[in-house]
Amino acid sequence: MARMKFLCDTERCTECNGCVTACKNEHEVPWGVNRRRVVTLNDGEPGERSLSVSCMHCSDAPCMAVCPVDAFYQTGDGVVLHSKDICIGCGYCLFACPFGAPQFPQDGFFGSRGKMDKCTFCAGGPEEDGSTEEYKKYGGNRLAEGKLPMCAEMCSTKALIAGDGDKVSDIYRTRAAERGFGSGAWGWGTAYGLKNNKDS
Amino acid sequence: MRSKLLTKLFFVFCAILIGSTVLDVQTSSLHAQSVSTFPGDGGLKGSSADIWREIKQGKLGKTTSPDKSRGMLIQNQGEQWRNTRNNMVFTYGAIGIVGMIAALILFFLVRGQIKLDGELSGRKVLRFKTIERFNHWAMAGSFILLGLSGLNMLYGRAVLVPILGHETFSLLAGGGKFIHNNLSWIFMLSLIGTIIFWTKDNVWDRFDLNWILKAGGLFSVGVHPPSAKFNFGEKTMFWLVVIGGIAMSYTGLTLLFPYLFGTLETMQLMQIIHAIMALVMCIAILGHIYIGTIGMQGAIDGMKTGYVDETWAKEHHSAWAETHGIKVDHNPKDEEHITQGGVAE
Numbered sequence: 001m002a003r004m005k006f007l008c009d010t011e012r013c014t015e016c017n018g019c020v021t022a023c024k025n026e027h028e029v030p031w032g033v034n035r036r037r038v039v040t041l042n043d044g045e046p047g048e049r050s051l052s053v054s055c056m057h058c059s060d061a062p063c064m065a066v067c068p069v070d071a072f073y074q075t076g077d078g079v080v081l082h083s084k085d086i087c088i089g090c091g092y093c094l095f096a097c098p099f100g101a102p103q104f105p106q107d108g109f110f111g112s113r114g115k116m117d118k119c120t121f122c123a124g125g126p127e128e129d130g131s132t133e134e135y136k137k138y139g140g141n142r143l144a145e146g147k148l149p150m151c152a153e154m155c156s157t158k159a160l161i162a163g164d165g166d167k168v169s170d171i172y173r174t175r176a177a178e179r180g181f182g183s184g185a186w187g188w189g190t191a192y193g194l195k196n197n198k199d200s
Numbered sequence: 201m202r203s204k205l206l207t208k209l210f211f212v213f214c215a216i217l218i219g220s221t222v223l224d225v226q227t228s229s230l231h232a233q234s235v236s237t238f239p240g241d242g243g244l245k246g247s248s249a250d251i252w253r254e255i256k257q258g259k260l261g262k263t264t265s266p267d268k269s270r271g272m273l274i275q276n277q278g279e280q281w282r283n284t285r286n287n288m289v290f291t292y293g294a295i296g297i298v299g300m301i302a303a304l305i306l307f308f309l310v311r312g313q314i315k316l317d318g319e320l321s322g323r324k325v326l327r328f329k330t331i332e333r334f335n336h337w338a339m340a341g342s343f344i345l346l347g348l349s350g351l352n353m354l355y356g357r358a359v360l361v362p363i364l365g366h367e368t369f370s371l372l373a374g375g376g377k378f379i380h381n382n383l384s385w386i387f388m389l390s391l392i393g394t395i396i397f398w399t400k401d402n403v404w405d406r407f408d409l410n411w412i413l414k415a416g417g418l419f420s421v422g423v424h425p426p427s428a429k430f431n432f433g434e435k436t437m438f439w440l441v442v443i444g445g446i447a448m449s450y451t452g453l454t455l456l457f458p459y460l461f462g463t464l465e466t467m468q469l470m471q472i473i474h475a476i477m478a479l480v481m482c483i484a485i486l487g488h489i490y491i492g493t494i495g496m497q498g499a500i501d502g503m504k505t506g507y508v509d510e511t512w513a514k515e516h517h518s519a520w521a522e523t524h525g526i527k528v529d530h531n532p533k534d535e536e537h538i539t540q541g542g543v544a545e
Contacts, residue, residue, distance in 0.1 A: 017264060039261040039271050041254070051261075053273055062282050068353045069373050070361055086366050088374040090353065091458065095468050096282045098274045111457045112381055 002164035003078040012159030015050040019151035026150040027139020055101035055119035063093035079121040089113035122149040281468040293479040324507035339390035349376030401429040410537035426518040
């Protein structure tokens with residue numbers, strides 16, 4: 001059985017926000033809710049890195065552990081999903097989540113939150129796969145169609161990888177090994193790198 | 201939670217870092233040119249481990265999302281919050297509440313209802329004005345609903361979900377959330393009323409030391425240490441409600457208006473304080489409800505009708521009864537530790 005995971009390769013992410021747009025479009029995510037975001041560290045400085053982040057579908061998911069109404073469940077593929085019929089919008093999952101994944105529309109008096117919305121790994125919710133009801137609440141269900149999440153599929157530099165954890169790790173390990181010296185800056189290793197020639 | 205993925209990433213970068221450092225040492229020994237001038241090297245040579253450490257410590261990056269606080273990639277306090285709430289608060293709170301109920305049942309079985317020693321006189325004396333009683337019951341009603349809906353948030357999943365099922369429980373908890381968010385205002389208003397009406401009668405006076413040393417006569421039949429309008433037990437309750445209530449109100453407001461008072465970290469801390477304080481108050485209120493209802497004969501009359509029987513006033517609040525012109529028989533054994541002078545003469 002597959003264990004679905006996300007991985008964002010910081011050496012490749014160009015902060016194009018294509019994943020964010022792809023996600024919003026695929027699931028018709030309402031205004032004010034972004035299931036995915038791109039964060040840039042050291043913006044404009046040497047060593048700038050960007051990362052696309054959303055729900056990571058944790059193994060021991062903190063959201064699941066703290067939910068007072070037990071609205072979460074984890075599928076056989078390790079995808080953490082929730083039921084909007086059961087969610088009461090208390091916000092505890094946001095308190096517990098390390099990645100800031102849960103999103104809340106404002107609903108009701110004062111700062112009351114509406115029902116939580118988050119990345120579903122394009123796997124919908126508890127409703128029947130591909131049903132209109134499921135689409136309205138959670139967006140598309142690409143996993144049921146045998147496809148991987150839209151954000152990763154759309155990533156132009158393949159920085160964001162989604163899929164079975166073993167395969168994702170293999171891809172990343174190969175990349176890291178091949179990149180090696182020079183951080184993948186093409187030609188630099190050949191041109192300026194250490195050659196260990198005895199004539200110097 | 202330490203994501204396995206991030207841990208993996210971290211180790212991959214550590215491996216690269218160590219590799220590049222070794223390479224760097226060789227390079228600098230052979231070439232004058234430094235490798236660190238290579239573009240893209242910042243992420244590999246030395247700084248990648250720094251970057252990951254900073255991310256794990258909650259470094260704020262930039263994001264195009266309108267909410268700039270979302271620039272934080274990882275917030276670790278969430279795990280601390282989860283552990284505190286799900287383990288410490290959950291366990292000790294349950295022990296406290298069950299323990300208090302058990303203690304009260306035991307007390308009732310041993311001591312029974314604290315009855316009046318004398319006969320009812322039939323003459324009544326005004327103890328609480330209408331506004332005071334209205335304020336008390338507004339607070340009591342809102343507190344009970346807030347308490348039940350709050351306890352439901354902590355224990356409902358463990359206790360009620362197996363009985364009611366997820367759908368029904370969700371309706372209950374959703375209703376509870378609505379009540380909790382909106383009825384809180386009644387509690388806060390009645391808290392102000394409580395402070396205005398009763399603070400002057402709840403300061404330390406010359407009867408309190410004597411009352412404490414005699415444990416209020418709670419554990420001994422026929423012992424009635426005198427007290428003014430409120431005895432030390434009631435004063436303790438008052439200050440617990442006032443201080444606890446202010447803490448509950450403030451922490452509650454920070455949660456009712458998310459991000460208005462601080463960051464997510466502030467809200468996590470406030471939630472924990474809110475939960476602990478609420479449990480302490482629930483446990484204390486159980487004692488208050490007990491002594492006000494089945495625990496003591498005639499105790500509820502003052503808050504129900506506003507009037508208490510003169511016999512009750514004489515036995516439980518003799519100093520207060522005297523100020524209302526009731527003749528009190530002084531028992532020296534009940535009054536041996538009373539100091540002279542004091543506030544409520």
